[in-house]
Amino acid sequence: MVAKGDFLECWKWLYAKYSMEGEASDLMRWVVGGLWRISKCRNSLVFEKVDIEPLVAIQLLKQQWEEWMICDEAQVKPSSCGQQVRRPDPHGWIKPPFGTLKINCDGAWCSRAGIGGVGWVARDFVGIFNGAGGIGNIPCVSSIMVEAEAIRVALVACVERGFTSIQLETDSQVLVDMIHGRIQLEVVLDGILWDINYIEATI
Structure with missing residues (x-):
């Protein structure tokens, strides 16, 4: 009933x-x-x-x-083009609190071409799909830069779609440590991370 x-x-x-x-x-x-x-x-x-x-x-x-x-x-296989790839977390996807969307974002980078692509997906507390997107052909100088671009693109999409309560998840621990000031920030990422912090403050 x-x-x-x-x-x-x-x-x-x-x-x-x-x-x-x-x-x-x-x-x-x-x-x-x-x-x-x-x-x-x-x-x-x-x-x-x-x-x-x-x-x-x-x-x-x-x-x-x-x-x-x-x-x-499904397993994500390594690329032969120097891309940053992610394998599934052995503990599985961890759901966010009720009323919150989890935004998983990731980037892929080809070192030979200096080009990256990013993607994101939004799911609610039971894993129901709420949206996805991505952008390709982004000039990037490193894999960490394309991971930062992935976060920026995901946050912009959240603002455009009116998502107000979100958890953002990336597989780049180095980038997370930079954002939280635990390790020194790469100068080339300064503008991207400034955008990330500004957008986060508006959500």
Whole structure:
């Protein structure tokens, strides 16, 4: 039985009910996937006049679950072009607090061409996708510079989309230490980090 009320209240009720379960993350994925599949079936009937059989809908949901598992287990392979790459955290993705979006950002750099590319993805406290973006062909002189650009691009996107409560995550510990003043800042990053600090203050 699902509590009455608007969608947000219903979602809060579901989270409160199942957040302490041992497999809470997987359970909430099933809930979200199931609701999404019901919505897809309803839209198919209303807009396309196609009635999806319940067993077919369940098979599609199972297929969707398998695709999620494949994505979770995927490994990022090193590049032969001197790129900075990231492998999955052995402890898995750590969810942010309720009402907060986690923004994971990363950069890739080709030392031979002096060109980098950046990307970011936003997910909520149960891992539901809330947006993504990226930019390529950015002139960069180092891998640490492209990691800084990744943070700047992600923060600009957060402002543009109206995200107000965020956690920003990068795989560059060196950059994190620079931002927090634990190690000396590279001069070439001064302008980028100034932008990062300014944008953070506006969110």
